[in-house]
Amino acid sequence: MNRHVIPKSLARTNVHATFRRFMGTAGAYRLPKPYNEKNLDYAKSSPERQKLQDALVQLRSKIPIAVPTMLSGTEVQASADATRLSQNMPADKSTVLATYSPATEDEVATAIESALLAKNEWAEMSFYDRAAIFLRAADLISDKYRFEIMAATMLGQGKNAWQAEIDAAAETADFFRFNVSFAQELLEKQPAISAEGHAGRTDWRPLEGFVYAVSPFNFTAIGGNLISGPALMGNTVVWKPSPSSLYASHLLYKILLEAGLPPNVIQLVNGDAEMITRTVFDHPSFAALNFTGSSDVFRELYGKVADGIRSKKYQDFPRLVAETSGKNFHLIHNSADLSSAVKHTIRASFEYSGQKCSACSRIYVPESRAQQFFEEMKEELSHVKMGPPEDFDNFLGPVINQNAFEKITGTINAADKDPQLERIIGGFYDNSTGFYIAPTIYVAKTLEHQLFDQELFGPVLVAYVYPDAEFDGLLEKIDKQGGGFALTGAIFANDPKAIRKAEDKLRYAAGNFYTNCKTTGAVIGQQSFGGARSSGTNDKAGSSDSLRRFASPRTLKEEFNRLKSVLYPSNL
Numbered sequence: 001m002n003r004h005v006i007p008k009s010l011a012r013t014n015v016h017a018t019f020r021r022f023m024g025t026a027g028a029y030r031l032p033k034p035y036n037e038k039n040l041d042y043a044k045s046s047p048e049r050q051k052l053q054d055a056l057v058q059l060r061s062k063i064p065i066a067v068p069t070m071l072s073g074t075e076v077q078a079s080a081d082a083t084r085l086s087q088n089m090p091a092d093k094s095t096v097l098a099t100y101s102p103a104t105e106d107e108v109a110t111a112i113e114s115a116l117l118a119k120n121e122w123a124e125m126s127f128y129d130r131a132a133i134f135l136r137a138a139d140l141i142s143d144k145y146r147f148e149i150m151a152a153t154m155l156g157q158g159k160n161a162w163q164a165e166i167d168a169a170a171e172t173a174d175f176f177r178f179n180v181s182f183a184q185e186l187l188e189k190q191p192a193i194s195a196e197g198h199a200g201r202t203d204w205r206p207l208e209g210f211v212y213a214v215s216p217f218n219f220t221a222i223g224g225n226l227i228s229g230p231a232l233m234g235n236t237v238v239w240k241p242s243p244s245s246l247y248a249s250h251l252l253y254k255i256l257l258e259a260g261l262p263p264n265v266i267q268l269v270n271g272d273a274e275m276i277t278r279t280v281f282d283h284p285s286f287a288a289l290n291f292t293g294s295s296d297v298f299r300e301l302y303g304k305v306a307d308g309i310r311s312k313k314y315q316d317f318p319r320l321v322a323e324t325s326g327k328n329f330h331l332i333h334n335s336a337d338l339s340s341a342v343k344h345t346i347r348a349s350f351e352y353s354g355q356k357c358s359a360c361s362r363i364y365v366p367e368s369r370a371q372q373f374f375e376e377m378k379e380e381l382s383h384v385k386m387g388p389p390e391d392f393d394n395f396l397g398p399v400i401n402q403n404a405f406e407k408i409t410g411t412i413n414a415a416d417k418d419p420q421l422e423r424i425i426g427g428f429y430d431n432s433t434g435f436y437i438a439p440t441i442y443v444a445k446t447l448e449h450q451l452f453d454q455e456l457f458g459p460v461l462v463a464y465v466y467p468d469a470e471f472d473g474l475l476e477k478i479d480k481q482g483g484g485f486a487l488t489g490a491i492f493a494n495d496p497k498a499i500r501k502a503e504d505k506l507r508y509a510a511g512n513f514y515t516n517c518k519t520t521g522a523v524i525g526q527q528s529f530g531g532a533r534s535s536g537t538n539d540k541a542g543s544s545d546s547l548r549r550f551a552s553p554r555t556l557k558e559e560f561n562r563l564k565s566v567l568y569p570s571n572l
């Protein structure tokens with residue numbers, strides 16, 4: 001690492017003067033203000049489109065890429081007889097993007113011990129130095145590696161250019177920059193007052209032990225968030241990414257090393273999720289789980305940690321932080337701007353083939369406007385193309401793998417035979433080259449249908465047409481259904497009273513509630529993200545609240561005057 005290179009984000013402020021000298025600097029440093037990475041357009045003939053196309057060609061020329069197990073930042077050579085697994089491209093299922101050997105139990109144990117050994121030095125490093133690593137990494141992602149990490153996300157996770165831009169480039173850089181400022185916000189949180197003759201302080205200690213981060217396939221940025229928040233608070237982390245985002249996660253880790261992350265601080269382990277998790281949960285120094293994925297997996301993990309707590313396995317009560325599944329809704333009021341609601345609904349339901357936890361998958365349409373609404377949906381969807389992400393015309397691509405394909409198409413097949421449902425759009429699918437499922441919409445004759453409760457994580461939307469006069473009663477039903485999930489929701493209306501009513505009655509139905517705006521696309525620093533009920537612990541990714549879970553503050557008080565008497569004046 002060249003410590004004398006000043007990253008773009010540091011150069012924006014006057015702190016870089018102190019950054020040049022690492023020894024013997026003094027000052028209450030103010031880190032640069034975070035900002036949202038500017039999105040590039042990838043319009044035809046734009047320079048960024050050409051660069052991204054070049055990066056895709058370049059990546060294709062290198063595949064299959066062998067992703068080694070990394071222990072303490074060092075590549076471990078797998079033995080000749082080790083199992084080889086692969087990450088295939090969802091758009092081109094027989095093409096292998098990356099191969100890897102799953103970590104052995106011994107390697108996982110070594111990763112944990114190495115993370116623990118690195119702990120003190122990392123925790124004692126000045127916050128400024130820790131922060132600078134993540135700011136440097138954000139600049140590397142924004143510039144040097146932007147197109148490479150986008151290409152890895154496009155080929156590996158099936159995202160098109162725009163989806164890869166908002167995730168792998170922008171949101172990853174945003175998480176790094178904003179987590180620095182969220183950590184600083186916590187460190188600055190000190191006692192409101194100290195009485196005369198006293199001084200009080202809060203010591204923001206990292207947790208004792210190590211943090212376990214488990215990330216999902218669908219956002220490269222989420223892995224970056226799950227590791228950077230705890231690390232910025234001084235923790236060391238064992239990171240298990242999804243096998244379906246293997247290559248992009250590996251690249252992200254290498255970018256952090258290039259930015260100066262000491263190799264032991266984050267330990268990247270790939271392989272058998274259950275074995276890795278069991279090894280982690282068996283360790284007495286397991287201090288916290290930072291999880292994003294499905295509610296069902298989180299329930300399992302929660303139960304296992306609870307067993308460990310009951311049997312006094314851990315030195316602390318481990319913190320459990322999780323953002324999980326959703327069954328998110330758009331509620332259309334008869335006063336809504338229908339054309340806008342239609343466009344928002346298509347983006348929310350079908351972008352990235354509905355594979356966002358925030359995707360809209362249930363919609364409520366007023367009877368008086370239903371015909372117009374669905375006609376406009378059909379008209380708009382007729383311009384939407386589906387196909388491989390390397391063809392920039394495509395609005396949506398494949399679902400992630402065979403399992404997801406089977407689960408979603410199985411539901412479509414059953415729905416087609418269900419007399420309570422009428423398919424009005426889509427229903428076709430094809431997995432001959434990649435896992436493609438067309439945007440599909442069912443209208444349900446009853447609100448009681450299970451499609452309103454099941455997270456499918458695919459491009460399938462269920463609609464209910466309600467009598468306009470029953471808007472108030474519908475709010476209660478929306479609140480109750482959705483499979484117990486409560487992640488995101490939106491109201492589309494021009495009538496302010498309808499908006500207010502929906503906000504009030506649906507207070508607990510969504511952790512992120514939007515007005516005249518789709519349920520997807522929270523921006524770091526602007527909309528912190530997360531839902532309650534079965535959608536997770538709602539610690540709000542993209543806020544200092546989630547980082548707070550990875551600290552164990554110590555309260556300090558010093559008295560300057562000596563005590564002269566045991567008895568109080570009232571005792572005399």
Ligand SMILES: NC(=O)c1ccc[n+]([C@@H]2O[C@H](COP(=O)([O-])OP(=O)(O)OC[C@H]3O[C@@H](n4cnc5c(N)ncnc54)[C@H](O)[C@@H]3O)[C@@H](O)[C@H]2O)c1
Pocket residue numbers: 214215216217218219222240241242243273274277292293294295297298300323324325326356357358455457487529530531535536541
């Ligand atoms: N709320 C959010 O912020 C958010 C964001 C992204 C995704 N999600 C949710 O994630 C899901 C999609 O992602 P996914 O398919 O990667 O989820 P998943 O639950 O299948 O996997 C998530 C992670 O858990 C690991 N895992 C799976 N089974 C495990 C087990 N038995 N023990 C230990 N680890 C295990 C996986 O390998 C992966 O790393 C959806 O439910 C979606 O709603 C939520």
Ligand SMILES: N[C@@H](CCC=O)C(=O)O
Pocket residue numbers: 218219355356357358519520521522523529
């Ligand atoms: N935070 C993202 C969703 C992440 C889950 O997949 C959004 O707001 O759309």
